[in-house]
Amino acid sequence: MKIICIGRNYAAHAKELNNPVPTEPVVFLKPDTALLAKGMPFFYPSFSKDVHYEAELVVKINRVGKNISQKFAHKYYSELTVGIDFTARDLQTKYKEKGLPWERAKAFDGSAPVGKFVSKEKFQDLNDLNFSLTINGENKQQGNTTNMLFSIDAIIEYISQFFTLKIGDLIFTGTPEGVGPIFINDRFEAFIEEEKVLDLKIK
Numbered sequence: 001m002k003i004i005c006i007g008r009n010y011a012a013h014a015k016e017l018n019n020p021v022p023t024e025p026v027v028f029l030k031p032d033t034a035l036l037a038k039g040m041p042f043f044y045p046s047f048s049k050d051v052h053y054e055a056e057l058v059v060k061i062n063r064v065g066k067n068i069s070q071k072f073a074h075k076y077y078s079e080l081t082v083g084i085d086f087t088a089r090d091l092q093t094k095y096k097e098k099g100l101p102w103e104r105a106k107a108f109d110g111s112a113p114v115g116k117f118v119s120k121e122k123f124q125d126l127n128d129l130n131f132s133l134t135i136n137g138e139n140k141q142q143g144n145t146t147n148m149l150f151s152i153d154a155i156i157e158y159i160s161q162f163f164t165l166k167i168g169d170l171i172f173t174g175t176p177e178g179v180g181p182i183f184i185n186d187r188f189e190a191f192i193e194e195e196k197v198l199d200l201k202i203k
Contacts, residue, residue, distance in 0.1 A: 001168040003030040003112050004159055005056075005085060009149050009174025025150050025158050028103070030172075034112035041203040042110055044184055048088035051182050054175035055133035055141045055190055058083040058114050059152055061169040068160040073153035074126075076165060079117035081197045082131050082190035085172055086111040086182070114170065115190055115198030123193065127151060133178075134189045143176035150174075 007026035008019055036042060044051060059077040068076060085106070092105035123129055126145060133141040145151070150158065152173060156165070182202050190198035 001032055001166065001170070002163070003032065003034055003170045003172065004163065005030060005106070005112075005172040006150065006155055006174045009155075010143065010147055010176045011149060022149065025155055027159060027162075028106060030107040030112050033109050034107055036110050036113040036200075040110075041201040042084075042086065042113060042182075043203050044182070045088065045108060045110075047108075048090055048105075050088065050090040052087045052089045052179050053133070053135070053140075053182050053188065054085040054087060054179045055131070055143070056083055056085055056172045056175045057081075057129070057131050057143070057145065057152075057192070059171045059173065060117055061165045061171070062167060064164065064166055065156075065160055066164045068156055068165070070153045070157040073156035076156055077152075077171075078120055080120055080126075080192070081115040081117045082133070082192060083112055083114035083170070083172055084133075084188065084190070084198070084200065085175060086113075087179075089181075112170075112172070113198070113200055115196075118192065118195060118197060122195075130193050132191045134191075135182075135186050137187075137189075140180065141176055141178035147176065148174065 088105040092102045095102040129145045186202040188200040
């Protein structure tokens with residue numbers, strides 16, 4: 001399986017990092033080693049001193065597809081959750097300044113923990129869906145899919161032009177504004193609407 005991530009999919013987040021608002025999806029990949037085993041904490045990596053959290057809605061692909069039309073994209077996923085795109089911001093900044101790839105800042109081991117997956121049928125409208133992240137009980141990020149620059153189905157149409165989607169692939173759909181640094185002993189809890197889907201500790 002593969003993890004496909006969409007960057008800068010919320011205009012406010014692009015602006016908070018002084019990035020231009022994209023006219024087409026920004027795509028990067030993470031390996032399966034970026035996932036965390038269920039119940040495991042996230043261990044702060046020794047190679048960074050400035051790891052940031054980015055909470056994102058994540059969809060799981062349930063059938064093989066290539067060149068998927070947006071009007072059929074909803075058939076290719078039935079579950080979703082919230083995941084954290086952990087980013088070594090100090091490394092990313094250094095690599096971006098040099099025009100180098102920044103996978104080392106985004107795709108390292110454990111950098112893509114995901115919560116429990118829930119059926120999309122539980123939610124009335126996936127184009128008006130709330131998700132949120134609290135850290136130590138304090139609300140840090142609040143997102144709604146209406147604010148996505150590219151909807152879930154539009155993302156699937158776009159990326160399936162380049163990558164064949166397979167069963168179990170995960171798509172991180174982008175983070176809203178409110179990202180920031182993490183600290184050892186932080187506790188992350190993420191929600192879709194009122195349902196908690198992720199509970200993660202930083203070690």
